[in-house]
Amino acid sequence: MKIKGLLIAMIFCLILVPLKAGAQTALLALGVADIGTLDPHFANKIGEVPIIRMVYQSLLRHPPGEIDVAKLQPSLATQWEVGDDKLTWTFHLRKGVKWHEGYGELTAEDVKFSIDRIINPDVGSPARKALAAVDSISVVDPYTVQIKTKQPYPVLPAMMVEERFGYIISKKAAEKLDKDIKYHPVGTGPFMFEAYKPRESFTLKANPDYWGDKPKLEKVEVSFMPDNSTRELALRNGEVHAINIPAKQEWIDRLKKAGFTVNLTSPANMFVLHFNLTKKPMDNKKVRMALCHAISRDILVQFLGKDVAKSEVSPLPSGYVGYTDNVVRYPYDVAKAKKFLVDAGHKDGFKLSMNISNSNIYLPPMQVIQEMWKKIGVDLELKVVDHPTYHKLIRKDVNPVVIYGAYRYPLTGTRYFTQFYHSDSIVGKETAIINFSHYGEALPGVDKYIDDARFELDVTKQIRLWEAAQKQIVEDCVAFPLFTRKYAMAKSKNFDQGFEQKSYSFYQVTEKSRIK
Amino acid sequence: MTEGPLPCRRRPFRPDRIMRMYTYAFKRILTAVTVMWAVASIVFLAMRLVPADPAMVVLGEHATAEALAAFREEMGLNRPLTVQYWEFIGGLAHGDLGRSLITNRPIADQIWSLFPYTLNLAISSTLIGAIIGIPLGVWAAIRKNTAIDYISRIVALAGFSFPAFYLGVLLLLIFSIQLGWFPVLHQIREGTLWEHIYKLILPALSLGLIQASYVTRLTRSSMLESLEEDWVRTAFAKGLKPNTVYFKHVLKNIMIPVITAIGLYMGTILGGAILTETVFNRPGLGKLLLGAIAQRDYTLIQSGLVVFSFIVVFVNLLVDLTYSLFDPRVKYE
Numbered sequence: 126m127k128i129k130g131l132l133i134a135m136i137f138c139l140i141l142v143p144l145k146a147g148a149q150t151a152l153l154a155l156g157v158a159d160i161g162t163l164d165p166h167f168a169n170k171i172g173e174v175p176i177i178r179m180v181y182q183s184l185l186r187h188p189p190g191e192i193d194v195a196k197l198q199p200s201l202a203t204q205w206e207v208g209d210d211k212l213t214w215t216f217h218l219r220k221g222v223k224w225h226e227g228y229g230e231l232t233a234e235d236v237k238f239s240i241d242r243i244i245n246p247d248v249g250s251p252a253r254k255a256l257a258a259v260d261s262i263s264v265v266d267p268y269t270v271q272i273k274t275k276q277p278y279p280v281l282p283a284m285m286v287e288e289r290f291g292y293i294i295s296k297k298a299a300e301k302l303d304k305d306i307k308y309h310p311v312g313t314g315p316f317m318f319e320a321y322k323p324r325e326s327f328t329l330k331a332n333p334d335y336w337g338d339k340p341k342l343e344k345v346e347v348s349f350m351p352d353n354s355t356r357e358l359a360l361r362n363g364e365v366h367a368i369n370i371p372a373k374q375e376w377i378d379r380l381k382k383a384g385f386t387v388n389l390t391s392p393a394n395m396f397v398l399h400f401n402l403t404k405k406p407m408d409n410k411k412v413r414m415a416l417c418h419a420i421s422r423d424i425l426v427q428f429l430g431k432d433v434a435k436s437e438v439s440p441l442p443s444g445y446v447g448y449t450d451n452v453v454r455y456p457y458d459v460a461k462a463k464k465f466l467v468d469a470g471h472k473d474g475f476k477l478s479m480n481i482s483n484s485n486i487y488l489p490p491m492q493v494i495q496e497m498w499k500k501i502g503v504d505l506e507l508k509v510v511d512h513p514t515y516h517k518l519i520r521k522d523v524n525p526v527v528i529y530g531a532y533r534y535p536l537t538g539t540r541y542f543t544q545f546y547h548s549d550s551i552v553g554k555e556t557a558i559i560n561f562s563h564y565g566e567a568l569p570g571v572d573k574y575i576d577d578a579r580f581e582l583d584v585t586k587q588i589r590l591w592e593a594a595q596k597q598i599v600e601d602c603v604a605f606p607l608f609t610r611k612y613a614m615a616k617s618k619n620f621d622q623g624f625e626q627k628s629y630s631f632y633q634v635t636e637k638s639r640i641k
Numbered sequence: 642m643t644e645g646p647l648p649c650r651r652r653p654f655r656p657d658r659i660m661r662m663y664t665y666a667f668k669r670i671l672t673a674v675t676v677m678w679a680v681a682s683i684v685f686l687a688m689r690l691v692p693a694d695p696a697m698v699v700l701g702e703h704a705t706a707e708a709l710a711a712f713r714e715e716m717g718l719n720r721p722l723t724v725q726y727w728e729f730i731g732g733l734a735h736g737d738l739g740r741s742l743i744t745n746r747p748i749a750d751q752i753w754s755l756f757p758y759t760l761n762l763a764i765s766s767t768l769i770g771a772i773i774g775i776p777l778g779v780w781a782a783i784r785k786n787t788a789i790d791y792i793s794r795i796v797a798l799a800g801f802s803f804p805a806f807y808l809g810v811l812l813l814l815i816f817s818i819q820l821g822w823f824p825v826l827h828q829i830r831e832g833t834l835w836e837h838i839y840k841l842i843l844p845a846l847s848l849g850l851i852q853a854s855y856v857t858r859l860t861r862s863s864m865l866e867s868l869e870e871d872w873v874r875t876a877f878a879k880g881l882k883p884n885t886v887y888f889k890h891v892l893k894n895i896m897i898p899v900i901t902a903i904g905l906y907m908g909t910i911l912g913g914a915i916l917t918e919t920v921f922n923r924p925g926l927g928k929l930l931l932g933a934i935a936q937r938d939y940t941l942i943q944s945g946l947v948v949f950s951f952i953v954v955f956v957n958l959l960v961d962l963t964y965s966l967f968d969p970r971v972k973y974e
Contacts (some may be wrong), residue, residue, distance in 0.1 A: 142769060159934030161699065161743050249708025251700060304745070323744065323751065324932045325828055325924055348828070352919045358813050359922075381729055513693030543751040 133320040150344040151620060151634055152365040159324045160353045162307040165292035166243050166250040175631045176327055176347055180225075181312035182217050184236070185282055185292035189635050190390060192628040194283045194446075194535050201231060201313065202285070211277040211483035211582070212260075214284070218268045223334040224295045225317040231293070233264040237632065238296035240272065243289075252289035257542075277582050282357055282518045284536040299522060315340040315636040325347060341623075341639040348453040360385065360615060366640065367616035367632045371485070374430025380615045389432055389611040394530035397489065398605040399545070402567035404525040413602040415465035417455035419501045420494055425608055426458075430491050433613065437606040440546070440598045445586075447591030452599040462501045474502020479524045481507045482515035486610065491528055519561060522553045527561040530610065542575045545597055563602040571597050668959060674956045682948040685729055688939050689722060689760075689884035698937040699710055699743055704815070716742060729943070738944035743936055748944045751929060759925040761837070762917070763910050765901060769849025770856050775899065776894075777853070778860025785865065793857055800854025809847040813837050816831060816843060827921040844921045848913045852906060863895035875912070897964055905961030908953045 152448045157487050160387025165181045168174060180197050184202035187193055202216040240262045243250050258278040274281060283483070285291045298311035308321050315337065316329035326348040331340040342543040356368040357376075361383060369375045370387075377387050400407045401417070405594035407413060422436035441448050459482065466474060477498075488509065495505045509519065519527045533540040544550050550558035564570045571594040578590035598604060612630040616622075623637025696712040713719040719730075732739055738748040781793040817823045827840040866889060867873065876886045915927035922928075926945065933941035 158928075158935040161936060167700070239884050246707045247711070249700070249711055251708065321744075324922075324928060348826070349932075350922050351931065352828075352922070353919055354810050355813075355825065355922055358818060359808075362818055362821075362825045364824055372687070456968065513692070513698045514691065517693050517697065586884070 131378070138384065138438070144152065146412060149342050149640055150346060151342050151367070151638060151640060152346050152348065153632065153634070154348045154350045154356045154359060154368045155366040155631065156351055156353060156356060156369050157349050159349050160308075160327065163310045165310070165312075166239075166252055167250070168512065169251070169289060171181045171630050172347075172349060175633065176329070177292070177310065178287055178314075178629075179316040180310040180314045181287070181292040181347060181636055182314050182340050184218075184285040185291075186287050187628075189624040189637070190622065190626045190628065190633055192536070193533070194280070194537075195599055197282055197286070201236075202289075204286075205282055207281075212272070212274050215270045215283050216270050216272070218270070219336060220268055222336045222532055224298060224313060225311050225332060227296075228295045228298045228311055229293075232267045233270045234267075235296050236270045236641055237264050238271055239261050239293045240298070250289065255288075255290040255534075261517060267467055271477060272368075276580050278293055279584075280537065280539075281533055288534055293439070294392055299605070300578045301438075305600045316342075316634070318346070325458070335636060340444045340636040341536065342634065345634050360530050360617065361619070363410045366620035367610070367614065369498055369621065370434045370611055371613045372430070372613040373573065374433060377430065377432055377613060384549070385615045386619055387613065388632070389613055389629070389637070390626060390628050391609065392442065392444060392532050392536060392628065393609050393611045394486075394532045395437055395444050396528060396530040396607045397437075397545075398494070398607060399527040399529060399561040400603055400605070401522070401527065401561060402563045402603060403522075406469065406471065407525050408567065411465045411469035411470050412471065413605075414455060415462045415469065415471075415501060416498065416503065417602060417605045418458050418462035418465065419497050419503070420455075420605065420607070421457035421473055421497060422607060424497070425490055425493055429490065429608065430608060430610075434608040434610050436608050438599075439595045439604055441541055441595055442606075442609055445541070446534065447578075447588045447595075449595055452596050455602070455605070459500050466501055466503075467590050474504065476504045476505040477525055478508065479526050480510050480515055480518045483509050484512045484515075484541050486530065487512075487515070487528060490607065494499045520552050520557070520559075522561075524561070528607075529559065529561065531559075537585075539575075542591070542594055543570070543579070545604070546571055546594070547575050548572050564598070564601070564603045568601055569605065570601075613633060645833070647706045657714050658919035661852050666962060669958055670713050676954055677947070677951060680954075681730060681947050682726075684756075684943050685726055688943050691939075693937065694829065695742055695939050696939065719814050721746040733944075733947060738948070738964045739940050741933075741938055742940045743938045745917055748941055751941075752948055755929050758923065759911070759918070759927060760912055761841055762848065762914055762923070762925060763839045763907070765841055766848035766910060766913075767906075769845055770852025770906075771903065772851070773853035774856025775860050778854055778857040778971055779864055781857065781861045781866065781894060782864035792860075793861070797854040797857040797861075800851050802857065803851060803854075804916070805848050806911035806920045808845070808850060809917050809920040810848050826923075827923065840921075840923065844923055846915050847920075848910055848917050851913065852903075852910065855902065855906055855909075856899065860895065860899055863898050864891060867894050886889060900960055901965065907956040909951060911949055 129258055134330055140622070149287040151194060153175065157170065157495070160172045161170060162168050163177055165177045169570050176277070182200050184292045185197045185205070186198060186200040188196050188198060201222060203219050205214060207214050216236070218231060218233060218236065224231060228430065240256070240259065242248050243252050244256050244259055246253065257277065258274045260273045260275045260280070265271055272281065274332045293313070295311050299306055302309055302311065310318055313336070315335045317332045319328040319330040321327050322392055326346055329345045331343055350359070353371060357380070359365045359368070360368050370380065375377060399472055401451050426436050426478055437443060438450055438454060439448060439452050443450070466472070481488055495507060496553060498505050518524065533544070545560055546564050547560060549556045550560035551563050551566055552561055563571050574590045574594040574597070576625055578587050578594070581590060583588040614626070614631055617641040621641050623635060623638050623639070626632055683866070696709045697716060700708055700712055704941060715774050729739065738752065741748055741751070742748065777793050781790045784790050813825055817825045824844050827844060829836060831949060868966065873886060878892055885928060911927070918925040918928040919931055925947070930942065930945040930949070933945055
């Protein structure tokens with residue numbers, strides 16, 4: 126029976142062509158096992174964000190495909206202005222915007238509900254701290270809201286964008302769906318929920334009542350495919366239109382050669398070595414300088430791929446507001462590094478042991494550094510642990526050296542410096558964030574620059590303060606910036622997004638996108 | 642050996658024998674339950690030894706302290722370990738697998754909805770393994786030290802040392818990319834019987850061919866051993882046709898080790914299913930478990946592993962109990 130069935134199926138499949146979905150369906154494949162949540166105030170993973178961007182919208186937005194704070198566009202709000210007190214921001218909402226699935230029209234109540242939900246500690250949104258400057262939000266009339274900030278906060282409009290801290294959700298839908306909102310998003314965007322198959326796919330359909338242009342695509346299907354080679358084969362076989370790929374040079378070259386469009390996007394995570402000033406011998410500046418001089422950023426960039434990585438010299442990533450490359454460099458110089466070690470009293474080098482994540486974006490660069498440090502007699506032992514364990518351990522202050530990759534919206538100094546270099550953020554403290562080096566306590570640090578810059582309204586003065594902070598951090602040699610590593614993705618030529626993808630970790634799909 | 646070597650006569654009805662069989666089955670089930678309990682305990686403890694904080698895993702690196710505390714409270718992660726342990730074991734005893742840490746859905750529902758896919762895959766790859774492996778093994782044994790024997794041994798060795806997921810990728814390259822006979826993605830879309838069968842072929846082959854190499858090696862060596870025995874010489878001497886000797890008598894005698902092995906390979910097949918389902922993007926328990934590991938869904942990993950080991954224990958129990966079908970000499974004591 127079974128054999129006969131198999132034989133018939135064999136013959137059958139000879140005449141069967143691979144199943145392909147309808148013409149105006151965009152098929153996207155992401156390297157994740159599943160989505161955890163589509164609650165826009167929580168989700169931040171690569172499988173979740175692209176779906177949320179199609180469904181939910183914010184008061185303002187960046188131009189499609191890029192992150193550029195200087196080019197904010199109206200979205201759910203058509204106009205916005207700040208009062209004379211510099212504290213009261215008024216947003217005028219677009220009229221006639223309909224929620225998906227008949228949840229009515231977008232009103233100021235929904236906006237108030239959303240912002241209140243983000244800043245409410247009981248809800249526990251990870252985006253809460255990003256809106257720490259918000260004091261209160263009030264409804265003026267159904268199409269006008271006012272946000273009051275605690276201090277003058279000129280970047281507020283830049284926070285009302287398509288990010289965890291800016292998405293507007295429907296009050297009615299959130300109250301009715303409650304926890305189901307995690308898997309059943311209801312927004313105002315060009316695409317709306319159709320079906321979710323756990324661990325398989327999430328399907329969206331065009332929103333017929335969309336306030337903007339009518340979406341060109343009828344459907345978008347996002348499939349979850351954790352296996353890298355399967356995604357590549359599916360793209361090559363024309364079964365999907367776009368995939369995310371490992372940010373590796375050979376993948377980029379291979380797919381470009383095969384005729385696919387490869388996009389490398391930034392702003393991306395900048396990887397930095399943080400020296401823990403409370404662990405011996407990291408407390409000795411000469412030792413830290415020796416370790417820095419022993420690292421060649423060029424070798425690291427070459428190792429990661431020239432299109433993928435870019436070397437960085439300042440503790441603020443290049444391209445951020447306030448960035449300066451006018452900082453002390455610690456050029457690659459093994460002889461100099463050895464001399465510093467001798468001066469520090471470590472003629473024969475020393476042994477060092479650290480935990481490192483098994484993630485393929487953390488471990489390989491650290492192994493390259495391990496080889497480079499070997500040349501000056503520093504014997505680094507890498508204790509490989511899984512990724513969440515690494516994150517737990519580095520926050521328990523066990524590592525003498527921490528490698529950490531980060532990107533902080535809105536691409537200015539405030540969040541970067543506060544989280545990594547302010548003494549309030551030292552790991553182990555009540556207010557801890559990610560200051561792994563104990564900077565600001567073990568050394569005087571740059572707290573005053575950060576605090577002053579945070580509330581400085583004059584942009585030029587603010588930039589001066591951030592520049593001073595960068596210089597001081599590098600001068601003290603508490604952290605050694607290595608490189609930024611871009612996101613990589615590939616798509617077939619017949620998938621026309623309608624704009625160029627310059628930012629974000631995956632392709633965005635909007636009403637303009639289509640299959641040619 | 643008291644009974645004759647050629648078990649052809651019908652067995653007389655013996656109530657004591659049936660009684661013994663029940664006692665044996667009862668003992669075996671008791672052992673199986675103990676094994677299950679041990680597995681569940683080890684899995685539970687191992688999950689707690691991982692230093693990563695499940696709350697942080699679910700809510701992200703930047704979650705606030707209040708949010709983390711609220712999550713632990715909600716999921717009962719802040720209760721003493723012993724309380725959590727007895728709740729887990731007690732739940733299992735009632736057939737309750739708990740709720741997923743991430744999706745908060747009942748785990749049993751997810752496992753039941755995916756179980757048929759993995760069952761189909763396991764059964765069809767076991768069948769492919771047996772259909773290819775047993776005849777090939779017999780043939781190689783009969784034609785010992787000929788070209789056929791050498792080829793089958795080399796192929797079996799290659800299959801033996803080949804990971805199933807890699808074979809899967811090769812099959813995809815040949816049959817999907819080069820020949821275009823199959824899709825790369827084996828998601829079930831329409832849900833028709835044809836689609837189920839069509840999309841079972843490549844995954845089942847990638848696991849089944851590996852399984853076949855195990856079965857070939859085992860059949861060949863058991864067959865060779867049996868062919869040396871006196872009763873085989875007797876059978877030939879009394880003028881039986883070679884095929885009758887090989888297939889009716891020798892093959893029947895070696896079925897016990899072969900079936901035991903197939904049962905034991907159930908663990909290997911399930912392990913292989915994890916990667917095969919991922920490579921073919923086919924729904925199933927393996928992909929569920931891998932997804933759970935990737936997302937650090939601790940409760941799902943925990944219950945998923947228990948279900949996996951339950952399947953292995955159950956299949957082995959079944960195999961033990963089927964011995965008598967193949968060899969009435971087997972006594973349950």
